[in-house]
Amino acid sequence: MREVFLPRTLDELWDLLRRRPEAVIYAGGTDVLVKLRAGLIAASSLICLERIEDLQGVRDQGDEVYIGAATTHRTLLADPVIQEHFPILIQALSVLGSPPVRNMGTIGGNVVTASPAGDTLPPLYVLDAEVEVRWSDGAKRLPLSQFILGPGKTSLGPGQLLAGVWLRKSADYNVHHFEKVGQRKALAIAVVSLAALLKVSDSGRIDQVRLAWGSVGPTVMRSGEVESALEGRVISRETLDQAAALAQTAVSPIDDIRASGAYRRTVAGNLLLRLINYAR
Amino acid sequence: MPDDRIPQIGVVFPRTDALTKVRGEERFAADYYGRDLVWAGVKRAGIPHARLKSLDVDQARQVPGVIAVLTHRDIPGENRQGVVRKDQPVLVDDKVRHAGDALALVLAESKSALAAALKCIMCELEPLPGVFDPEQALADGAPLVHEDNPEGNILLKAEVKTGGDESVWDECAAVIEACFETPHQEHCFLETESGWAKVEPDGKIVIVASTQAPFRDRTEVAPVLGQDPTSIRVIAPYTGGAFGGKDGITVQSLLGLAALHAQGRPVKMWWDREESFVAGTKRHPARMYYRLGAKTDGTLHAIDVRLYLDTGPYDHLGGAVMTQAVEHSGGPYRIPHARLRGWSVYTNNPIGGAFRGFGVVQVTAAMEQMMDLLAVKLGLDPVQLRLKNAVRCGDKNCVGVTLTGSAGLEECLEKMARHPYWQNRQIWIQAAGSLKRRGVGLAAVMHAMGYGTVVPDVANAQVELTLEGKIRVYSGVVDMGQGNAATNLQIAGSILGQAPGQMELVQPDTDRTLPSGSASASRCTYTFGNALIGAAQALKERILQRASDLLMAAGPDELVLVSGLVRRVTTGQDIPLAVLAKWLTDTERIAVYRFRAPVAQERPAKDEQVRLHGLPHCIFSYGAHLAMVEVDELTGAVEVQGYLAITDSGRVLNPQTYEQQIHGGIVQGLGYALSEDFRVADGRIQTSDLATYIIPTAMDVPEMLSIPVEINEPTGPFGLKGVGEVAMNGPLPAVANAVAAACGGRCFSFPLTSERVLQVMTFES
Numbered sequence A: 001m002r003e004v005f006l007p008r009t010l011d012e013l014w015d016l017l018r019r020r021p022e023a024v025i026y027a028g029g030t031d032v033l034v035k036l037r038a039g040l041i042a043a044s045s046l047i048c049l050e051r052i053e054d055l056q057g058v059r060d061q062g063d064e065v066y067i068g069a070a071t072t073h074r075t076l077l078a079d080p081v082i083q084e085h086f087p088i089l090i091q092a093l094s095v096l097g098s099p100p101v102r103n104m105g106t107i108g109g110n111v112v113t114a115s116p117a118g119d120t121l122p123p124l125y126v127l128d129a130e131v132e133v134r135w136s137d138g139a140k141r142l143p144l145s146q147f148i149l150g151p152g153k154t155s156l157g158p159g160q161l162l163a164g165v166w167l168r169k170s171a172d173y174n175v176h177h178f179e180k181v182g183q184r185k186a187l188a189i190a191v192v193s194l195a196a197l198l199k200v201s202d203s204g205r206i207d208q209v210r211l212a213w214g215s216v217g218p219t220v221m222r223s224g225e226v227e228s229a230l231e232g233r234v235i236s237r238e239t240l241d242q243a244a245a246l247a248q249t250a251v252s253p254i255d256d257i258r259a260s261g262a263y264r265r266t267v268a269g270n271l272l273l274r275l276i277n278y279a280r
Numbered sequence B: 001m002p003d004d005r006i007p008q009i010g011v012v013f014p015r016t017d018a019l020t021k022v023r024g025e026e027r028f029a030a031d032y033y034g035r036d037l038v039w040a041g042v043k044r045a046g047i048p049h050a051r052l053k054s055l056d057v058d059q060a061r062q063v064p065g066v067i068a069v070l071t072h073r074d075i076p077g078e079n080r081q082g083v084v085r086k087d088q089p090v091l092v093d094d095k096v097r098h099a100g101d102a103l104a105l106v107l108a109e110s111k112s113a114l115a116a117a118l119k120c121i122m123c124e125l126e127p128l129p130g131v132f133d134p135e136q137a138l139a140d141g142a143p144l145v146h147e148d149n150p151e152g153n154i155l156l157k158a159e160v161k162t163g164g165d166e167s168v169w170d171e172c173a174a175v176i177e178a179c180f181e182t183p184h185q186e187h188c189f190l191e192t193e194s195g196w197a198k199v200e201p202d203g204k205i206v207i208v209a210s211t212q213a214p215f216r217d218r219t220e221v222a223p224v225l226g227q228d229p230t231s232i233r234v235i236a237p238y239t240g241g242a243f244g245g246k247d248g249i250t251v252q253s254l255l256g257l258a259a260l261h262a263q264g265r266p267v268k269m270w271w272d273r274e275e276s277f278v279a280g281t282k283r284h285p286a287r288m289y290y291r292l293g294a295k296t297d298g299t300l301h302a303i304d305v306r307l308y309l310d311t312g313p314y315d316h317l318g319g320a321v322m323t324q325a326v327e328h329s330g331g332p333y334r335i336p337h338a339r340l341r342g343w344s345v346y347t348n349n350p351i352g353g354a355f356r357g358f359g360v361v362q363v364t365a366a367m368e369q370m371m372d373l374l375a376v377k378l379g380l381d382p383v384q385l386r387l388k389n390a391v392r393c394g395d396k397n398c399v400g401v402t403l404t405g406s407a408g409l410e411e412c413l414e415k416m417a418r419h420p421y422w423q424n425r426q427i428w429i430q431a432a433g434s435l436k437r438r439g440v441g442l443a444a445v446m447h448a449m450g451y452g453t454v455v456p457d458v459a460n461a462q463v464e465l466t467l468e469g470k471i472r473v474y475s476g477v478v479d480m481g482q483g484n485a486a487t488n489l490q491i492a493g494s495i496l497g498q499a500p501g502q503m504e505l506v507q508p509d510t511d512r513t514l515p516s517g518s519a520s521a522s523r524c525t526y527t528f529g530n531a532l533i534g535a536a537q538a539l540k541e542r543i544l545q546r547a548s549d550l551l552m553a554a555g556p557d558e559l560v561l562v563s564g565l566v567r568r569v570t571t572g573q574d575i576p577l578a579v580l581a582k583w584l585t586d587t588e589r590i591a592v593y594r595f596r597a598p599v600a601q602e603r604p605a606k607d608e609q610v611r612l613h614g615l616p617h618c619i620f621s622y623g624a625h626l627a628m629v630e631v632d633e634l635t636g637a638v639e640v641q642g643y644l645a646i647t648d649s650g651r652v653l654n655p656q657t658y659e660q661q662i663h664g665g666i667v668q669g670l671g672y673a674l675s676e677d678f679r680v681a682d683g684r685i686q687t688s689d690l691a692t693y694i695i696p697t698a699m700d701v702p703e704m705l706s707i708p709v710e711i712n713e714p715t716g717p718f719g720l721k722g723v724g725e726v727a728m729n730g731p732l733p734a735v736a737n738a739v740a741a742a743c744g745g746r747c748f749s750f751p752l753t754s755e756r757v758l759q760v761m762t763f764e765s
């Protein structure tokens, strides 16, 4: 038997965290429950974040949008603000898990799990997301790339909570592209993924580009070198081939049961070739 | 709401189990609990090959809530089980032969006490060098899995030879040689292996199991428990899927043993998914060497096949699977000169066992790719090449057996050749999008029905008019989800004129129903259906005769059976069946009928052992499959965008269940073709759960078209043949041929993961 707490406010949460410092917190539980069953984590008590209103929903703040950490993937997919401003996130969410997993899983859980295969992460990286961390008597805001330290590792300290994710609206990019390579079409952990934001001119020139890869290193990977190889160039097979070759040397993937490192490396580059579909 | 329509043959008959299953009311074996329940579970070895030095269970016995910890020493009878060769220990006594072997059995008050006790069992295991490849297992000096087996690591070998000697190869215009490798496949039924057992006050051991073969189970469990088989009762509810993985002992012997130590309390065992993976059986991996020769016009002339099937450490049904593979290894073609050889080989890998397709899946994968390789070499159309060689009724098949049953492969292939998917393929291929390549591939399939010649393929049906005036059908063959229980009602109802609401069904139960063999081998409705027709007709005759006597009619011709009553049509008089039943004695109210499936008289294999294991068969189902695939140039990902299966399995009794069998076979076959990459390293499963072993989701499955070619099978119930397995054989070769057409190169190891396909594409360009 295990205690499960369902606080309704942050104050209740802080109080619980003081009384049960060893408790494991969870939102949708789609990562935590799997690990509990497998005995990978032990938890004498669980605290569920689902009922805390402060952690729920999307808030349009003008230039910025705030997403409560416990907002489910399904809620995000249906949200008009996210649909309008962050189509790349929508693309990634729509291939995350399966409908039941999207009904339960949250963006905060995906971020704190900090898997290099987490599907929301490459989009959040290219969108320069920031996270808001709170504790009983304080709060801070920091870039996502500083929050995630390694596979499964974040800079969250004891008693700290991921409260939400900040995204800046930007009209700069006219191509939002996300592609995930998995072993099947649903319920698939990314073997490689690519998020790309491009500003492509009428003549087909890449004026701005931001790229991030999932599952090819300990965290989501970005490469200034590959971005520079594309910036200012017209989209062509040749340009993309060059960028792909650079990407293949930039990534540091591992072998695992889903794919070899060599395959991941090849495909990390190959996925750039898909951008040919945006040539003018 | 009972359906009040009298079932007819050839139209959709709603499944009797649909509503109860959707509502969660149907009780599967895994749903049995009861008061004072005892949980049972086993300690698994975790290493593939080791000598058991000692087993210390004292600490486990001290765990609070533990009722008993049993080892091989507690087995009252023989500690060996197996369908054919008894080579598998219930609890290890000398050696561990695969990582899933059971070492000790624990009975506990709760699941948590059970888990705690299992952790406390200390086993001293001296690791032994293992053998993990079927060909290496045959080499001199290979570690032996069973030291006492006179054939070393060979469980069984089979050879069939027809026609002339080596010189026939000189008569061929084209010769193709290739080697194919297919992997293990996990059944992944929803309901993992489970059961419940209890010793009744009169000493009878009742076992409720998720099983395909309750009657055979009884004869396997009895010697282990040192009991007479009749003192054991096995009850087989609907299974939550089985696919061959429950054709043989899983939990039954362990549960029987546990029940003997539970003081009359009910005992439950239910493997979790991980245990199902490690301890359950899998489709046999195969390495297949093929040589195929043909004349310039494509007429097949000679074939040479060597098959190595990895049966893991135990026979299970490995010998039978291998002989079935040999029998089908030349495909559904006339080939005058054949040398077909197979070896079923012991290794320390997971246990090979029955799985929908039963050896035919593997060889069809190889042979149908050989046909495409040959078509390319000779520049022939792949449909025409197959049509040219397709077996017809009266032909000899590749093992030299004259086909006397219906054989509709030609009709299937002709329909395929005319179908828009085939006719318009070039247009579809050319419409491939940016960075995509498309291909269309074919496969011709056949599948034998039943047990073969020696093991009697028998069913005994029983139908009763109850005192309440209902028709009660005693199902002898388990319904593992395929719908044969409903089909039994459809058959009996159509003969006896009774709507479903007027009928009752008794599920297989060794104390209540009659032995009718296993739910396997595409035989369920063929064999049991034939028996059921006999029983239902006998009961009908008796009812009408007795009603005629009672009404002083001139004869039974004046009477008809309609739902719930007998009507004298000449006068309009009705007698409710409930009234009539009272005029019959208890024995008169029951009709039974036995049917044995016909057998082939030829003896293609010299070795009597091979005949005993099933070769040859005489009735086959056939089919032509087509897959439309799109391959991604950047990732190697294969997407199946269209699928067509044209099937000859005789007449269709219920178009809905028929289509479900075809669809199910295709989906399971697509998983096998594309994503189910079961990996074992040195005897240890690497893909040990459903997060890493990738079965298809609904998103991965295309629109599937199923078209029946309804040729009457004269020996079949209402003209049908078996449909349970035939569709499983097509997807791998059809998809492989389509991928090869798209990529210009071919993989010879399966499944066709994106990684393998990308490699082939890179190599070709």
Ligand SMILES: Cc1cc2nc3c(=O)[nH]c(=O)nc-3n(C[C@H](O)[C@H](O)[C@H](O)COP(=O)(O)OP(=O)(O)OC[C@H]3O[C@@H](n4cnc5c(N)ncnc54)[C@H](O)[C@@H]3O)c2cc1C
Binding pocket: A024, A025, A026, A027, A028, A029, A030, A031, A032, A033, A034, A049, A069, A070, A095, A096, A097, A098, A101, A104, A105, A106, A107, A108, A109, A110, A111, A112, A113, A117, A118, A119, A120, A156, A160, A161, A162, A163, A187, A188, A189, A190
């Ligand atoms: C069948 C299945 C399929 C899946 N498929 C995918 C997939 O395709 N792509 C993918 O990216 N993921 C997938 N996942 C993983 C998982 O669903 C996602 O990572 C999901 O977003 C996790 O959210 P959650 O709310 O369920 O996390 P939880 O399990 O509740 O929590 C995950 C971790 O985050 C911590 N945590 C949660 N919220 C907070 C917070 N606000 N502050 C601090 N810590 C917090 C928890 O303590 C825990 O360590 C899958 C999972 C399953 C079971």
